[in-house]
Amino acid sequence: MATRLGLQKWFPDAFKKFGVYTVFDLMIKYIKEGRIKLDKTRHPQLSTYHDPCNYGRKSEMMFGHGYYEEGRWIMDQCTDNWVDAYPNRANQFCCGAGGGAWLTPYNEERVYYGRKKIEQIKATGAKLIVVPCHSCYDQFKKSLRVEYDMQDLEVKYLWAVVADSIVL
Amino acid sequence: MEALDLTNRSRRKLELKPEWANICFACGTCASGCPVTGVDGWDPRKAIRAAVLGLEDELIDARWPWICTMCGRCQYACPQGVEFVSLIRHVRSHRDREKVPGTLHKGVEAALKTGNNFSIPKDDFIFVMEDVAEEFAEEEGFSDFKMPLDKKGANILCTVHGKLPFGATDDMKFWWKIFYAAKEDWTIPSENWEGVNWGLFTGDDEAMKTMVGRIVENMEKLEAKNLLFPE
Numbered sequence: 197m198a199t200r201l202g203l204q205k206w207f208p209d210a211f212k213k214f215g216v217y218t219v220f221d222l223m224i225k226y227i228k229e230g231r232i233k234l235d236k237t238r239h240p241q242l243s244t245y246h247d248p249c250n251y252g253r254k255s256e257m258m259f260g261h262g263y264y265e266e267g268r269w270i271m272d273q274c275t276d277n278w279v280d281a282y283p284n285r286a287n288q289f290c291c292g293a294g295g296g297a298w299l300t301p302y303n304e305e306r307v308y309y310g311r312k313k314i315e316q317i318k319a320t321g322a323k324l325i326v327v328p329c330h331s332c333y334d335q336f337k338k339s340l341r342v343e344y345d346m347q348d349l350e351v352k353y354l355w356a357v358v359a360d361s362i363v364l
Numbered sequence: 365m366e367a368l369d370l371t372n373r374s375r376r377k378l379e380l381k382p383e384w385a386n387i388c389f390a391c392g393t394c395a396s397g398c399p400v401t402g403v404d405g406w407d408p409r410k411a412i413r414a415a416v417l418g419l420e421d422e423l424i425d426a427r428w429p430w431i432c433t434m435c436g437r438c439q440y441a442c443p444q445g446v447e448f449v450s451l452i453r454h455v456r457s458h459r460d461r462e463k464v465p466g467t468l469h470k471g472v473e474a475a476l477k478t479g480n481n482f483s484i485p486k487d488d489f490i491f492v493m494e495d496v497a498e499e500f501a502e503e504e505g506f507s508d509f510k511m512p513l514d515k516k517g518a519n520i521l522c523t524v525h526g527k528l529p530f531g532a533t534d535d536m537k538f539w540w541k542i543f544y545a546a547k548e549d550w551t552i553p554s555e556n557w558e559g560v561n562w563g564l565f566t567g568d569d570e571a572m573k574t575m576v577g578r579i580v581e582n583m584e585k586l587e588a589k590n591l592l593f594p595e
Contacts, residue, residue: 198561199523199593202576210580215590217520222592223542231546249435254449257436289399290435295452296565297433300466305403305431312399330525330560330595355595359538362545364505 197250201258219328220251220266223358227273234273234361241350243278244322245271246313246336247288248329256286267328267354274361278326281316289313291327293335303339310340317349328354377420377458384451385412387444394438394448404428408438408448415451424458430465434565457567464566471562472571479578480558481526489529490554496533500540509544514586515551521588522552523559523579525595550592553582559594 203210217225226232245267247253256262264285271278281288292309300306317325327333330353337351352360380386394408401407406428414423423429429452439448461469471481478485484492490513497511512518520543528536543550556578563572583591 198564198572199559199576199579199591201564202561202572203580206573206576207580210583214583214588216593217590218593219595222520226542226546226548231548232542249433249437253440254436257440257449286440287437290433290437292399292433294433294435296466296468296562297431299468299471299562299565300430302427302431302465305400305427308403309399309431309433328595330527334527353535353538353595355542356535356538359541362541364545 197254197258218251218263218266219355220263220270223270223355224266227270227358232358233363234358235363236273236275236361238361239275239324239357240277241323242321243271243275243324243326244281244317244320245278245284245354246281246291246317246325246327246329246332247285248327248332249288249290249294251328252288253286262286267326270354270358271326274357279320279322281320283316289316291332291335291340293331293339298331298334306335307339307343310335311344314340314344314346318344318346323348324350324352326352326354326357377424378415378451378454380415380451381447383445383447384454385415385446388412388416388446389444391443393441393443394446397437397441398432400428400431403431408432411455412446412448412451415455420458423455427465429455453564453567455567456565457569459567461566461568468562468566469568472566472568475558475562476571476574479556481560481562482530484526484529486555489557492529492533493552496536497540500537506541506544509540512551513554515549517587517589518549518551519589520548520550520592521583521586521590522550522592523594524552524557525560526558527560551586551588553586556582561594 251263289312291313292306297306341349395401434449436449474483475481501509561575
């Protein structure tokens, strides 16, 4: 988001010189064009999906389009066994590590922040949480699942789910 | 505490734009939807009142604007369209750089100096990328995988999240696998490859602009057709 915002603000001519893709656009392009083939049986466990603030709500507010459905469409191509957490999309809860919070010393507050998200995930009964964001990934994997006694919860990047579903 | 003279507010350190705070109804929708309402006695509504009513230094010096993740849930729900995220980022920008908490500003300084948030030297970066690529090529099905560093005229140019070559190299392989399977023509620059822009978090526009400008330079230098926005 910082890159897109920065291009719009300071280098608007760049959009005339080269094209841009988000990770969602590119994965969807490969899947729709048949350039990658995916096996839906690789992730049989019940999964859920996390909307990162930057790709969802904040993209909607800042760029006029929130990437809500793209990630869900990609999930649909990789597994038949996933459910949404509630609330989701624009009303989801932040993982607690956004905005650089992962890099501040306020660990206790960051974990406290994440309780709302963890409650959401627990309520789905999911064994796998899929995230398309590095900060959310670290917060879930290295912090929240330990702090909230959910060590069995698997955490994966959305592109890792896609990569691990590829049939060569 | 002295009474505030609201008709003559000379001390306006935050240079508030109306859409950042002055149009707030104080309804509290923001505070009721925020997971860190009450931490250190702050909440979004209180922060906005502080900004409007002259308690700027109290807000700038508080930990709370850094515990807030700028997630925008308050702003999304606000009936008045208060731009809370911009306000908090603006508040953060008024912190002395030495007092920015944690490693955020150190990362910004490192990025400006070395091209990446973790100060990985160019030679080390090339070594790591080549090394992990060799390891990846040993996996079944990827024997002819080559690391396309600084490839001119590629269809896709990728940046790299600094934490990956720094300490999570296996996590780079997911995208490599996708590119390989899709037969994509892609590249990674060997300099200024950092995709993560911590200036966004610290309210440092100059640093943010420099980092984005380097991506543009790489796009031009390597004549890449498309940029994959950093994850």
